[in-house]
Amino acid sequence: MDRLFYYNTKIGRLGIREDGESITHIYFREPNIDAEIEANKLVVQESYLTKRAYIQLKEYMEGQRKQFELPLNPNGTEFQRKVWNALTKIPYGETRSYKDIAIAVGNEKASRAVGMANNKNPIPIIIPCHRVVGSNKKLVGYAGGLDLKEQLLSLEGILIDKNKVNK
Numbered sequence: 001m002d003r004l005f006y007y008n009t010k011i012g013r014l015g016i017r018e019d020g021e022s023i024t025h026i027y028f029r030e031p032n033i034d035a036e037i038e039a040n041k042l043v044v045q046e047s048y049l050t051k052r053a054y055i056q057l058k059e060y061m062e063g064q065r066k067q068f069e070l071p072l073n074p075n076g077t078e079f080q081r082k083v084w085n086a087l088t089k090i091p092y093g094e095t096r097s098y099k100d101i102a103i104a105v106g107n108e109k110a111s112r113a114v115g116m117a118n119n120k121n122p123i124p125i126i127i128p129c130h131r132v133v134g135s136n137k138k139l140v141g142y143a144g145g146l147d148l149k150e151q152l153l154s155l156e157g158i159l160i161d162k163n164k165v166n167k
Helices: 034-038 050-059 078-088 098-104 111-119 145-154
Strands: 004-009 012-018 023-027 040-043
Touching: 004 050, 012 050, 023 050, 034 040, 034 145, 078 098, 078 111, 098 111
Parallel strands: 004 040
Antiparallel strands: 004 012, 012 023
């Protein structure tokens, strides 16, 4: 049975979900989970793993952590998982373009597919899709909104040129 718990953070309320072994989701918005609760597939309850993830996220937001040490199990296609794995290799405080990630996963023409995989990333922040920007360094797309993307990049010391924010 999965567990989901909500925490108030510096960037707002986050839901952290785990499957008993790994973190599977981080939610910026509360998902519709009624059916999963009714089917006994999910319980809203803090666990050791959700608390561990919250502590590491809090440390990250306070500038005390640059890497996460958590078991992750994002559910996706083989391509999505390749992209998400490539994202975890982007160093703290750096960005990459969608094309850079496409090249890293072996298909330099797959920039749009990389963008779609980013959009489907179920574990944002820990799988740092916020570190991916347009080839012109323009901020584009983020599940939590561009303001949050800008805030996360700023936490990492990445300065954003306001003329390059695509709002």
